[in-house]
Amino acid sequence: MSNHEIKDRFRGYLPVVIDVETAGFNQKTDALLEVAASILRMDENGELYIHETLAFLIKPFEGANLEKSALEFTGINPFAPGRQDIAESEALAQMFSKVRKELKSVGCKRAILVGHNAAFDHGFLNAAIERAGIKRNPFHPFSSFDTASLAGLVYGQTVLAKACEAASIPFSNSEAHSAKYDTEKTAELFCDMVNRWRRLGGWPLAANKEEDSMASVFDAM
Numbered sequence: 001m002s003n004h005e006i007k008d009r010f011r012g013y014l015p016v017v018i019d020v021e022t023a024g025f026n027q028k029t030d031a032l033l034e035v036a037a038s039i040l041r042m043d044e045n046g047e048l049y050i051h052e053t054l055a056f057l058i059k060p061f062e063g064a065n066l067e068k069s070a071l072e073f074t075g076i077n078p079f080a081p082g083r084q085d086i087a088e089s090e091a092l093a094q095m096f097s098k099v100r101k102e103l104k105s106v107g108c109k110r111a112i113l114v115g116h117n118a119a120f121d122h123g124f125l126n127a128a129i130e131r132a133g134i135k136r137n138p139f140h141p142f143s144s145f146d147t148a149s150l151a152g153l154v155y156g157q158t159v160l161a162k163a164c165e166a167a168s169i170p171f172s173n174s175e176a177h178s179a180k181y182d183t184e185k186t187a188e189l190f191c192d193m194v195n196r197w198r199r200l201g202g203w204p205l206a207a208n209k210e211e212d213s214m215a216s217v218f219d220a221m
Contacts (some may be wrong), residue, residue: 004042004043004044004045004046005042005106005107006040006041006042006048006106006108007106007107007108009042009046009194009203010112012108012109012110013108013109013110013111013112013140013143014039014040014099014102014103014106014108014110014111014112015040015048015111015112015114015145015190016037016038016039016040016099016111016112016113016114016139017037017038017040017113017114017115017183017184017186017187017190018035018036018037018113018114018115018118018121018122018125018183019035019036019115019116019121019179019180019182019183019186020032020033020034020035020120020121020124020125020179021033021034021035021074021076021177021178021179021182022070022124023060023064023065023066023067023070023071023076023078024065024066024067024070025067025070025120026065027123027124027126027127028127029064029065030064030065030066030067030070031058031060031061031064031065031066031078032058032060032061032064032088032124032127032128033057033058033060033074033076033078034055034056034057034058034076034178034179034180035055035056035058035088035091035092035095035125035128035179036053036054036055036056036179036180036182036183036184037053037054037055037095037098037099037183038050038051038052038053038183038184038186038187039051039052039053039054039098039099039102040114040187040190040191041106046198046203047191047195047198048190048191048194048195049191050184050187050188050191051102052098053180053183053184053187054094054095054098055179055180055183056085056086056091056094056095056179057083057084057085057086058085058086058087058088058091059078059085059086059087059088060078061087061088061128061131066078073177074177075177076177088128088131088132089128089131089132089133089134092128092129092132092134093132093134096134096136096137096138099111099138099139100136100138103138110138110139110140111138111139111140112139112140112143112144112145113125113139113140113143113144113145114144114145114147114186114187114190115144115145115146115147115186116146116147116148116160116182116186116189117146117148118144118145118146118147118148119144119146122142122144125139126141145190147160147163147186147189147190147193148160148163150190150193151163151166151167151189151193154193154196155167160176160182160185160186160189161173161176163189164185164188164189167188167189167192167193169185169188169189169192171185
């Protein structure tokens with residue numbers, strides 16, 4: 001097994017970092033307003049990095065609830081003049097097309113969502129998929145990597161801004177709560193943690209476990 005191919009790192013899954021901005025907390029009733037995805041790649045040394053980020057402004061679906069407090073928190077005005085938004089079905093179609101091409105390119109079998117408090121993003125993504133009637137979802141339907149939990153382990157911080165600070169990743173609170181910005185910062189944080197673990201010997205040791213076990217057998221003979 002190569003230690004420098006992303007298809008080998010996560011058991012055939014391609015990590016894609018997702019962030020959503022919404023008009024509330026209820027995935028079934030509240031509008032999805034923004035979605036962004038950072039596609040990750042691996043360099044020849046086994047280090048993860050951001051290859052490409054896709055970002056979409058979303059038109060609230062028909063009958064969607066818009067919580068005033070949520071809009072005030074994010075600063076998003078879904079009815080702003082000149083807002084270049086598209087239907088969530090079109091945004092998902094474009095995003096999934098890119099993800100499928102990347103899966104084929106790197107030999108992965110499926111994408112796995114990476115998110116900060118990933119259950120929230122996953123829930124809204126799955127609700128939008130259901131509304132759009134999408135049958136070919138490239139993402140695993142329920143498994144994910146949660147950077148809030150990982151950052152709690154690695155840095156002792158669970159808030160995205162605080163975790164980035166601990167990882168020496170620049171973070172602007174004035175730019176936060178944009179799906180594109182938060183996605184890229186989450187992606188930087190995830191890459192930093194995975195790469196840090198590799199430098200400590202974690203992944204190569206795991207990848208070479210079978211070889212090490214066989215070597216110990218022959219040494220004992």
